[in-house]
Structure formats: C-alpha cells, structure tokens
Amino acid sequence: MRRGQLDRLGLSRPELRAWALYDWANSAFMTTIVAAVFPIYYGAVAARDLPSAEATFRFGIATTIALAVVAVLSPVLGALADHAGLKKRFLLLFQAVGVVGTALLWFVGPGDWALALGLFVVANIGISAAFTFYDSLLPHIATPDELDRVSTAGYALGYLGGGLLLVVNMLWIARPHWFGLPDAGVASRLSFVSVAIWWALFSIPLFRRVREPPAEAATRPTAAQLVRVPFARLGRTLRELARFRQALLMLLAFLVYNDGIATIIRMASLYGSEIGIAREHLLLALVIVQFVGVPCAFLFGRAASRIGPKRAIFAALGVYVVISVLGYFMETARDFYVLALLVGMVQGGSQALSRSVFASMVPRDRSSEFFAFFGVFEKFASILGPLLFAAAIGATGSSRAAILSIVAFFVVGAVLLAFVDIEAGRRAARAAEAEAPRT
Numbered sequence: 001m002r003r004g005q006l007d008r009l010g011l012s013r014p015e016l017r018a019w020a021l022y023d024w025a026n027s028a029f030m031t032t033i034v035a036a037v038f039p040i041y042y043g044a045v046a047a048r049d050l051p052s053a054e055a056t057f058r059f060g061i062a063t064t065i066a067l068a069v070v071a072v073l074s075p076v077l078g079a080l081a082d083h084a085g086l087k088k089r090f091l092l093l094f095q096a097v098g099v100v101g102t103a104l105l106w107f108v109g110p111g112d113w114a115l116a117l118g119l120f121v122v123a124n125i126g127i128s129a130a131f132t133f134y135d136s137l138l139p140h141i142a143t144p145d146e147l148d149r150v151s152t153a154g155y156a157l158g159y160l161g162g163g164l165l166l167v168v169n170m171l172w173i174a175r176p177h178w179f180g181l182p183d184a185g186v187a188s189r190l191s192f193v194s195v196a197i198w199w200a201l202f203s204i205p206l207f208r209r210v211r212e213p214p215a216e217a218a219t220r221p222t223a224a225q226l227v228r229v230p231f232a233r234l235g236r237t238l239r240e241l242a243r244f245r246q247a248l249l250m251l252l253a254f255l256v257y258n259d260g261i262a263t264i265i266r267m268a269s270l271y272g273s274e275i276g277i278a279r280e281h282l283l284l285a286l287v288i289v290q291f292v293g294v295p296c297a298f299l300f301g302r303a304a305s306r307i308g309p310k311r312a313i314f315a316a317l318g319v320y321v322v323i324s325v326l327g328y329f330m331e332t333a334r335d336f337y338v339l340a341l342l343v344g345m346v347q348g349g350s351q352a353l354s355r356s357v358f359a360s361m362v363p364r365d366r367s368s369e370f371f372a373f374f375g376v377f378e379k380f381a382s383i384l385g386p387l388l389f390a391a392a393i394g395a396t397g398s399s400r401a402a403i404l405s406i407v408a409f410f411v412v413g414a415v416l417l418a419f420v421d422i423e424a425g426r427r428a429a430r431a432a433e434a435e436a437p438r439t
Helices: 003-009 014-046 052-084 087-107 113-136 147-174 184-202 204-209 223-240 245-274 279-307 309-329 333-360 364-396 399-405 407-418 422-435
Strands: none
Touching: 014 052, 014 087, 014 113, 014 147, 014 184, 014 204, 014 279, 052 087, 052 113, 052 364, 087 113, 087 184, 087 204, 087 364, 113 364, 147 184, 147 279, 147 333, 184 204, 245 279, 245 309, 245 333, 245 364, 245 407, 245 422, 279 309, 279 333, 309 333, 309 399, 309 407, 333 364, 333 422, 364 399, 364 422, 399 407
C-alpha cells in the first residue's frame, strides 16, 4: 500500500499501524467468544443439563460479575499506570489473563457449565481491562488531527480481523470433516484456542513499536506511593471533573447513546430467534456486520475530517433510529440482513469517533485514568441497556415494543451530544497538561 493511501487511512507511521493492529488481534474474542461460537457451545454443551432459562440466567450473572470487577479495578489501575508509566505493562498483564482464560476453554466439556462460566469471567476481565490501557495509548501516538482517522482505522481492522477468524471458525464447525476434526464440539473448542493464539500473535507489533508514554512521576515511585498515589489521584480527578465538564458531558452522552448501541448488539440475535429467524441467518448477519464495517469505519474517519466528528456521530445516531424503527416491523431473514447492513455501516464509526473525541479532551498524562472512567461508563451501558430492554418487554409484553423503545437512547444521547463543545474540552485538557507538576 502506498504512503499516500496509508496517510488517508490514518496509518502513516509504524506505531499507528501497530496500535491499530491490536484491534485486529482482540476483536476475534468479541466475535467468536462473546457474540457467536461460545454462547451457542455453552447453551448446547456446557449447560446442557440445566434448564434453558437457568443457563441463560447464569450466563448473564457471569457477564455482570466480569464487567463489575473491571469497573472497580480500572480507575485505580489507570491512575497507577499514568503515575508510574505502566500502561503497556498493565496491557500485557491483562492480555495474558484474557489469552490464558480463552485458551483454557478448550477443556470445557459436556455439563461443565461452572468451568465454562469461570473461564468466561476471567477472559472477559482480561479483555475489558486491557481495552482501558490500549485506548489510553491513542492520544500519545496520534496528533490531534490524526485521532479520528487512527481510531476508525483501528475499528476497521478489528472488523476485518474478527470477521476473518469467525468465518474460519464457522467453517470448522459446519464442516469439521473437511479439516480432519471429529465433530462440531471439537471444532468449537479448537476455535476458542485459535482466538487465544490470534490475540497473542497479532498484539506483538504493538509491544514492539509503541513506546511507553512518559510517567507522571519524575522519579521511580516507592512501594508506599504505588499504594497511596492512585487513590489520591482519583480523588483529585473527581474533585476536578467540573474543570473537564466537556469531557464529562461527552461521557454522559456516550453512556446514553451507547446504551442503545449495546442493546442492539446484545439483543439482536435473541430478538431474531424469537420471531423465527434461523440460526444460520443470524450468524451470517453477524458476518455481514463485520465485513461491511471495514470500509464504513474508514469512511467515518474521512467524513469526520470533512464535517467534524460531532456531525458524523449525529449521522450515525440517525441511522440507529431508522434501525430501531425497521426492527419493529421486521418479519423475515431478508429484513434482518438489511438491518445487519445498516448496523455494519455505523456501528464501528460511531464508537471509534466517540473514543477519539474523548481522547482529544483529556490530559494525555492522565489518559489511562480518564479512559478507565470511559470504560466504566461503557460497561454500565452494557448492563443498563439490556436491563431496560427487558423492563420494556415486561411492561408491554412485546419484544417489538422494546425494540422501538431503544429510539429514546439515541434521541436523548444526541441531545446531550449537541451541548458538547469539543474545542473547549480540548483547550481545558491542554491547559491541564501545561500545569501538571512532576513529582
């Protein structure tokens, strides 16, 4: 690929390409483990001795436990990473936790629901915490005018990498004899191992090419400081949030509209199954989302440079409103494919631009700390959205009404986003950087 093309894609320097490639590495976990293969294997094999409702309930509890652990740990570890210069080390640590937890899923057999959920919790803690430190590297490697393109490039590569391995895994499971595998169960377990290898292998460029950002502390922290400083920094940040009110407002807007996005991601297949769409159509729709997302994420990066990231996010939220309305009227697999196409067009771009906008409005020397808060808000979106979706079903007795209720997330989120002054937020962040003391 020529230099000019790499520049347009936001991948002009080796460290930018290495950073974006990490999205390629870890997205395989999100597609194969979170979205497609593991949930099916868990329900059909690991939890086969449990009533289906009980199996689903325990799966939901396991997911909530993992997200809650990360929500508690991330702000403290993020503050420590900024102070002591440990972003890459923490990233490596939690990636190792996630990779090992994922690889050990190979040992989950029939009836092993407790082992399956225990390893699923460990792996989810690993990947969710690793995201905090990965995202926090973005403002250190990209200039302000590169942030949107680099962030969307990461999402695009993530769609491509996660989609490619998912296709391979699906082929193993659908036609195990083609690959010398005895059955679909072994193929499913092999797919879990493939995710671990993929994640570990393609993360190597990041650790080689991306430098550890400077620590806030000018001298090596003592053991006492390593314990005391993170909590002191968190207290300071909470007291100073008013100074970064534009970043805080962006977080609130993101929390609301990402509630809607997370709900669509997590509930779409369940809703499709409920109205009678076959499993093969649901899985194919997921593949469509992955591969449509590749060019569209890049296009969002270019659009942001032309019309601004806020307007690009507004456009994505408008498409999500259309998706929710069309979901209300959905009847056939063809309708589901149309929705998958629309989701693929806007999902990566909207989330990537949210990440880059927030990155531009926080002090770079405290990026891990602030991205830990970003992660906490994102995790609450993953919990609250599906919870409110279920409440809408309980109140109306209809999943269709629940799908339509998601519109409120995008409308309210857009209203909050309209009040975000990105330039004011950036000025506040740069002023805080200039005043930061070295200890």
